[in-house]
Amino acid sequence: xxxxxxxxxxxxxxxxxxxxxxxxxxxxxxxxxxxxxxxxxxxxxxxxxxxxxxxxxxxxxxxxxxxxxxxxxxxxxxxxxxxxxxxxxxxxxxxxxxxxxxxxxxxxxxxxxxxxxxxxxxxxxxxxxxxxxxxxxxxxxxxxxxxxxxxxxxxxxxxxxxxxxxxxxxxxxxxxxxxxxxxxxxxxxxxxxxxxxxxxxxxxxxxxxxxxxxxxxxxxxxxxxxxxxxxxxxxxxxxxxxxxxxxxxxxxxxxxxxxxxxxxxxxxxxxxxxxxxxxxxxxxxxxxxxxxxxxxxxxxxxxxxxxxxxxxxxxxxxxxxxxxxxxxxxxxxxxxxxxxxxxxxxxxxxxxxxxxxxxxxxxxxxxxxxxxxxxxxxxxxxxxxxxxxxxxxxxxxxxxxxxxxxxxxxxx
Ligand code: HSE
Numbered sequence: 557x558x559x560x561x562x563x564x565x566x567x568x569x570x571x572x573x574x575x576x577x578x579x580x581x582x583x584x585x586x587x588x589x590x591x592x593x594x595x596x597x598x599x600x601x602x603x604x605x606x607x608x609x610x611x612x613x614x615x616x617x618x619x620x621x622x623x624x625x626x627x628x629x630x631x632x633x634x635x636x637x638x639x640x641x642x643x644x645x646x647x648x649x650x651x652x653x654x655x656x657x658x659x660x661x662x663x664x665x666x667x668x669x670x671x672x673x674x675x676x677x678x679x680x681x682x683x684x685x686x687x688x689x690x691x692x693x694x695x696x697x698x699x700x701x702x703x704x705x706x707x708x709x710x711x712x713x714x715x716x717x718x719x720x721x722x723x724x725x726x727x728x729x730x731x732x733x734x735x736x737x738x739x740x741x742x743x744x745x746x747x748x749x750x751x752x753x754x755x756x757x758x759x760x761x762x763x764x765x766x767x768x769x770x771x772x773x774x775x776x777x778x779x780x781x782x783x784x785x786x787x788x789x790x791x792x793x794x795x796x797x798x799x800x801x802x803x804x805x806x807x808x809x810x811x812x813x814x815x816x817x818x819x820x821x822x823x824x825x826x827x828x829x830x831x832x833x834x835x836x837x838x839x840x841x842x843x844x845x846x847x848x849x850x851x852x853x854x855x856x857x858x859x860x861x862x863x864x865x866x867x868x869x870x871x872x873x874x875x876x877x878x879x880x881x882x883x884x885x886x887x888x889x890x891x892x893x894x895x896x897x898x899x900x901x902x903x904x905x906x907x908x909x910x911x912x913x914x915x916x917x918x919x920x921x922x923x924x925x926x927x928x929x930x931x932x933x934x935x936x937x938x939x940x941x942x943x944x945x946x947x948x949x950x951x952x953x954x955x956x957x958x959x960x961x962x963x964x965x966x967x968x
């Protein structure tokens with residue numbers, strides 16, 4: 557028998573208890589040992605719940621109990637999670653977590669402590685909820701040099717963009733629905749500004765390339781500026797707009813970015829809708845591999861946490877090697893990455909505006925939709941981001957009376 561503890565009895569924590577209870581027999585068989593939930597740490601009271609008798613408010617109870625070999629941290633946030641996790645690992649207890657903020661900031665250090673102590677720090681649930689992606693990167697794709705990871709890593713924004721596209725609704729209306737359904741938080745910033753996806757691609761990039769990719773270095777743009785009119789143009793062009801998180805390696809240089817992107821209908825991520833997430837990975841031997849599933853929610857996330865508990869129980873006192881050093885990876889600026897831009901601007905005279913656009917951008921593809929008359933929209937040729945940005949500035953300066961309404965990247 558192995559005693560385990562859970563830190564945090566919120567959505568994910570209660571899901572972990574539910575999964576451990578519902579699938580108790582098969583989980584114990586797979587772990588090769590009986591898993592006994594001995595403590596749940598939370599500062600709140602939960603009268604009448606199944607964990608009432610094992611609830612503690614004092615972390616020292618868990619830390620000082622030598623029978624507890626595995627701890628599941630599902631509190632979220634960097635502190636006190638970081639302090640608790642570090643103390644547990646230093647005491648020789650394995651830790652599993654769903655906490656992407658913690659993993660993105662301190663993953664390399666915590667993995668090293670686990671390695672030094674012949675135990676494990678596992679974090680499958682931190683990216684893609686229930687989708688297995690960390691373990692495949694760590695264990696199944698180790699024959700490959702990975703040169704690209706691109707994913708829809710945030711369910712809330714994918715729900716919003718899918719609904720805007722399907723129903724012609726504007727951002728604010730769909731955001732409100734996402735909040736009512738409990739996908740988006742009251743303060744939706746982390747999701748809609750791309751910060752959540754940024755931390756997740758930082759974790760995946762660090763694992764894929766074996767070095768510390770700092771999330772602060774990743775260019776991040778959210779979806780708050782995407783309008784219902786942009787969606788109409790995308791439809792006309794045969795594109796979907798998705799919030800993509802990507803990192804690519806070329807000639808030993810890596811760049812990473814989170815940004816809304818117009819993608820073609822034949823793009824592998826085009827049909828990923830609603831709260832679903834998907835990640836495709838490109839390796840030099842295997843080619844393209846894609847992972848798809850529920851990227852958020854109580855039970856999908858708890859499924860990944862419990863799978864990590866099972867793995868930790870199977871590997872007590874044996875470290876599962878991970879390829880993520882504390883050495884910092886310097887990312888290449890996206891200024892040197894080639895892109896195409898979709899641009900919309902106000903226009904009182906479409907003919908004059910088109911002439912001015914051509915004088916700045918040379919070859920462009922104009923696009924017109926019915927019932928939208930006082931603006932001009934076009935897609936540029938593929939060019940380095942730095943140069944495209946300069947040209948957008950030039951356009952702003954040349955066309956004094958008109959405003960640029962949207963600039964959205966277009967996948968090649
Ligand atoms: N808020 C996240 C999402 C779920 O919407 O995908 C947790 O990572």
